Amino acid sequence: MGKDYPAYTAEGGVPCYVVEAVPRGEWLPNYYRSKLIYWLDKRFFFPLRIEEYDGEGKLSVINVRIATQANPKLGGRGYAVLLDLWWDIPLDLMTNSINGIINKE
Secondary structure, three states: OOOOOOOOOOOOOOOEEEEEEOOOOOOOOOOOEEEEEEEEEOOOOOEEEEEEEEOOOOEEEEEEEEEEEOOHHHHHHHEEEEEEEEEEOOOOEEEEEEOOOOOOO
16 A cells, blocks of 8 residues: 555554455346455555456456555545556466556645
8 A cells, every 4th residue: 555554554464344245146147256355445445455256156366456645635545556466267367567656746
């Protein structure tokens, strides 16, 4: 969450809520994902990790994000993804993206 993030633990971690999202069959019959699990930063609700499970309940994709405060004027709403890593487990393919952040103060 960046070097100035105010809520790091003593070990350098970020306190998170772990939230599971499950599709409702009556809304999305035969949806290709059985569930999503989000690790949300407790202070600003920024998603730091996302796990996707296939229709059979097997872990299929992991997305991990590193954030930075792109717009300090917005406080906790000013965080943006700086770097994210995607691991497609069935393909054993890892990709990443690095996002340019322009801070216009």
